Amino acid sequence: MITVTVHASKEYDVLIGPKLLEQSGERALQLFKAGKTAVITDDKVDTLYAKTLCDSLEKSGFYVCKKVFPNGEKIKTPENAIEIVDFLAENRFTRSDVVFALGGGTVGDLSGFAASIYLRGIKLVQVPTTLLAAVDSSVGGKTAVNLKAGKNLAGSFYQPDLVLCDTNTLQSLPEGVFRDGCSEVIKYGVIKSRSLFDELKKDIKCNLEEIIGECVRIKSDIVAVDEQDRGVRQLLNFGHTIGHAIERFSNFSVPHGEAVAIGMVASARAAYKKGYCSRDVYEEIYELIKRYRLPVSTDIKAEQLLDPALSDKKREEAYISLVVPEYIGEAVTKKVSVDGLSEFIRLGLNE
């Protein structure tokens, strides 16, 4: 098992290894008194893993109640966050009781947001069951719901008390869902680690635990210096401005990792055309993303993405911060105007 300690406003461990669901009760008892727990999950994950988690918590003396949402990004609404808050209130949860967010990024973001507003903050354990959630959304404290005007527009920075990443849950992921998470893993290689990028040219599944650990270490180092996303943390959004716009334009029919993959290729292509990096850098990124059978292009037109891209949270007054690679393992942010963003998307999407 690998342990990464995140040194944010709250210090907590991210545990990565097999059979952590079975051990969740004992692990939780090391941090919390045996009070109430609410397991929040979706219907797909519920049938696969909720019983193992709930049994372990009950065996360690916790009272467990469970709330199950349908699977999919569409559940990430303010109404559902309030539904969780009402559920906690009906069950008389106090600040020392614990929310367990069991599932992928959608469940993690929604439950984390609800945990952050109930009684102005209740204990939270993230239990990621997808690769995407394991390497990104479960760590670092970003929680959010989507608004009609855009993705993740209402949220909070709310660090969990513990992250339990049971790698056995990742073995049984459908191929497409696993591949979707590879997109975020590639992102870490591009922005911060040439050696991780090269490692990914081999079969990721041969060294999965160590690779997740490396991604979490990179994220943890970034969050330790910029928890509130004012500077270096924005590098984690490589590919995301275009990616989020694709998700939104497609009404979330394009999954997050696939949209980010297209966004990373487009950003690297635009960066090369603008002279921020060499053609070799763009081609290496393109090849690795293709190797993981992630999409490298979209039928959506550049003009159609400008509007959804403008609702990006990285917008400050008239400027948007875009992340571009300079080398593999080194990325920087560039501030662009609305016209600059429009040019960037056009250069990125057109061959």
Ligand code: GLY
């Ligand atoms: N997912 C990007 C971040 O946590 O900052």
